[in-house]
Amino acid sequence: MWQVFRYEWRTNRRSFFIWAGIIIVFQMMFAGIGDMYTSNTSLLDALKQFPPALLEGFGMHVEMFGSFEGWMAGEPLVFYMMLLGIFAAMWAASTVARERDRGTVDFMFTLPASRGQLFLGKACAHLLAFFLIAAVSYGVTVWFGHLFSTVADAGLLLTYSIAGLLAALAFAGIGYVMTVFVTSERTGMSLSIGIVILSFLFHLLSGMEKSLAWMSDISLFTVFNGKDLFDAGSLPWEGVFITIGIYAGGLLFGWLVLSKRDL
Amino acid sequence: MNAIKLSNLTKRYGSQRGIHEVNLEVQQGEIFGFIGPNGAGKSTTLRTIMQLIRPTSGTVELFGEVMNKECPDVRRRIGYLPSEVHYNEELTGKEVLDFAARMNGLLLQHTTAMALADQLKLDVSKRVKSYSLGNRKKLGIVQCLLHKPDLLVLDEPTSGLDPLMQHTFFQILMEQHERGATIFFSTHILSEVEKLCSRVAFIREGRLLRVSDVDGIPGKDRRIAHIQFKQQGNCIEAYRLRNIDPNAVYDGMEHRLVLQGDLHLALQRITAHELRDIRIEQPSLEDLFMAEYDASGNGGNHSQEQAGQSTQAGQLRERTGEQSSQTGHLHERVVEKPKQAGHSREDAVEKPKQVGHSREDAVEQPTQAGHSRERSDESEGGEA
Numbered sequence: 001m002w003q004v005f006r007y008e009w010r011t012n013r014r015s016f017f018i019w020a021g022i023i024i025v026f027q028m029m030f031a032g033i034g035d036m037y038t039s040n041t042s043l044l045d046a047l048k049q050f051p052p053a054l055l056e057g058f059g060m061h062v063e064m065f066g067s068f069e070g071w072m073a074g075e076p077l078v079f080y081m082m083l084l085g086i087f088a089a090m091w092a093a094s095t096v097a098r099e100r101d102r103g104t105v106d107f108m109f110t111l112p113a114s115r116g117q118l119f120l121g122k123a124c125a126h127l128l129a130f131f132l133i134a135a136v137s138y139g140v141t142v143w144f145g146h147l148f149s150t151v152a153d154a155g156l157l158l159t160y161s162i163a164g165l166l167a168a169l170a171f172a173g174i175g176y177v178m179t180v181f182v183t184s185e186r187t188g189m190s191l192s193i194g195i196v197i198l199s200f201l202f203h204l205l206s207g208m209e210k211s212l213a214w215m216s217d218i219s220l221f222t223v224f225n226g227k228d229l230f231d232a233g234s235l236p237w238e239g240v241f242i243t244i245g246i247y248a249g250g251l252l253f254g255w256l257v258l259s260k261r262d263l
Numbered sequence: 264m265n266a267i268k269l270s271n272l273t274k275r276y277g278s279q280r281g282i283h284e285v286n287l288e289v290q291q292g293e294i295f296g297f298i299g300p301n302g303a304g305k306s307t308t309l310r311t312i313m314q315l316i317r318p319t320s321g322t323v324e325l326f327g328e329v330m331n332k333e334c335p336d337v338r339r340r341i342g343y344l345p346s347e348v349h350y351n352e353e354l355t356g357k358e359v360l361d362f363a364a365r366m367n368g369l370l371l372q373h374t375t376a377m378a379l380a381d382q383l384k385l386d387v388s389k390r391v392k393s394y395s396l397g398n399r400k401k402l403g404i405v406q407c408l409l410h411k412p413d414l415l416v417l418d419e420p421t422s423g424l425d426p427l428m429q430h431t432f433f434q435i436l437m438e439q440h441e442r443g444a445t446i447f448f449s450t451h452i453l454s455e456v457e458k459l460c461s462r463v464a465f466i467r468e469g470r471l472l473r474v475s476d477v478d479g480i481p482g483k484d485r486r487i488a489h490i491q492f493k494q495q496g497n498c499i500e501a502y503r504l505r506n507i508d509p510n511a512v513y514d515g516m517e518h519r520l521v522l523q524g525d526l527h528l529a530l531q532r533i534t535a536h537e538l539r540d541i542r543i544e545q546p547s548l549e550d551l552f553m554a555e556y557d558a559s560g561n562g563g564n565h566s567q568e569q570a571g572q573s574t575q576a577g578q579l580r581e582r583t584g585e586q587s588s589q590t591g592h593l594h595e596r597v598v599e600k601p602k603q604a605g606h607s608r609e610d611a612v613e614k615p616k617q618v619g620h621s622r623e624d625a626v627e628q629p630t631q632a633g634h635s636r637e638r639s640d641e642s643e644g645g646e647a
Contacts, residue, residue, distance in 0.1 A: 003362060003365045003366050004366075006362075007362050010353075010354065010358065011351050011353065011354070013353075014353070102349055102351070102352070103347060103349030104349045104350060104351060105315070106310075106313075106315065106343070106345040106349070107345075107348075107349065107350060107363075107406070109314075109315055110313045110314075110315065110338060110341070110343045111335075111338065111363065111366040111367075112335045112336060112338045112339035112366060112367055112368075113335050113366060114333050114335045115333060117335075259333065260317070262315070262316040262317060263315045263316065
């Protein structure tokens with residue numbers, strides 16, 4: 001499995017650096033401009049005129065903008081969850097789909113390793129990638145926060161990072177389900193982006209009207225609400241179980257289907 | 264002991280045909296050819312053996328072990344070369360080989376991979392994406408051999424290789440065979456089978472039609488001659504070419520004759536007239552099998568087969584006329600291998616009475632019964 005892990009890393013190296021770069025730059029930017037944003041009173045006044053549901057959708061709570069931690073729990077966390085979620089779902093969806101699409105399935109799956117070993121070896125490589133991006137993102141957030149603002153509670157920022165990581169794991173779980181059914185890497189990629197955006201849209205729309213409230217139940221963006229994290233200062237256990245459950249369930253499902261499926 | 268044993272192996276893709284009740288045994292140490300037209304089920308059979316696809320029914324046994332669940336350890340004993348070789352394009356050839364070696368529990372430097380790469384003139388330091396089709400094939404060959412497998416499963420291994428590399432590849436295969444490896448490979452090319460195989464199986468429309476000793480390949484001594492005489496126009500009547508081949512044709516450019524039997528005599532007759540150009544080809548294996556299969560009424564009885572001799576030649580001509588480009592690279596082998604004296608095809612092969620049911624029905628083992636096709640061929644040659 002270790003060899004598969006190495007191979008997957010080598011194969012996805014470029015994609016990893018691109019996505020890591022994008023997510024880290026976003027975090028740097030949000031951490032760097034936080035003070036400029038939150039100290040702009042006319043902007044804050046203008047925001048108060050916006051429909052609360054729309055602000056909620058983007059995680060903007062003006063009352064939280066009094067601190068760097070409050071700012072980072074808003075819009076930056078939503079974007080972080082979205083980008084890391086897309087990255088995770090895309091990588092997971094490509095696990096088998098890429099091998100099929102590129103015709104390398106005959107090579108990979110005739111090696112003396114079980115399909116389960118190949119699948120889990122790849123999933124381990126993905127997991128490390130998600131962890132690394134989350135860790136570096138957290139590091140640059142704290143660093144830029146110290147440089148351009150005032151970080152009062154680095155532990156709270158870590159909570160946000162873990163929340164984003166857990167949401168990404170849930171999206172990866174969905175990707176592992178998809179990967180055994182789609183035969184094109186591009187299809188897997190498109191579906192991954194679509195599912196994350198749709199999840200965000202459900203989160204956005206759920207607050208618009210009462211009749212749409214049910215949408216929040218099927219959105220992974222609702223599992224970790226920035227305001228709740230900021231207020232509680234910790235992760236809700238329910239959210240932790242849901243996201244890890246989806247991840248583990250997706251992995252298990254993908255593994256079982258793959259072991260029975262023609263390639 | 265059998266290296267491969269397929270018992271009633273069937274694979275259906277929904278309502279689509281895959282393979283149907285294929286029964287086959289390949290003994291350890293044997294070189295076995297697997298022949299069939301495109302879409303016949305060759306790759307499906309090979310991929311089923313490699314556990315890439317699961318059979319709908321029937322069993323695959325490898326080295327006496329039934330493959331009813333995943334057996335990665337058995338795959339360690341197999342080298343598989345797919346018909347189209349693909350690797351991650353971002354990796355170098357060496358990285359691919361290193362990964363394959365490690366997956367087999369070996370270190371690349373402790374394998375023969377680099378020596379094989381040298382032998383095939385493959386630069387493994389380059390990225391896969393820079394490789395031509397032939398170089399990808401070479402990489403595939405090295406990868407499937409590096410762990411010294413006991414069984415080689417090769418799907419059209421020479422496609423994409425130039426003739427020189429094909430020669431080198433055959434040398435490598437013979438070396439593998441000498442060290443005891445079993446080789447099971449699909450091909451379209453008669454010369455490959457003649458050079459290497461002891462037995463050959465022919466599959467069509469998912470059904471195994473026959474298993475035959477190489478010497479028993481129907482009409483393997485036939486040659487197709489494409490002739491341009493100095494005399495312009497159709498010379499069939501003037502030069503009595505129908506005495507050589509009753510179904511000789513002139514397509515406006517060249518005369519096409521199927522030569523069989525006494526080749527020397529036939530060529531003497533042809534070269535009695537002034538030639539502008541002559542090209543002699545071996546028909547492909549599929550052409551030979553298919554011509555006989557069609558002529559015998561899709562697996563009909565032997566008397567039909569005999570009666571259909573000239574029809575076979577006509578069908579063979581139709582096929583080879585259409586596909587001469589496929590066989591064109593065999594020109595250098597012109598009449599180098601005369602028929603083997605005294606060999607009876609009937610001795611080596613029997614047609615199944617009923618195509619593709621149980622193995623006993625579909626593929627009969629050689630018997631001593633029947634008269635010699637050679638005599639029949641000779642008598643036709645004698646007409647020349």
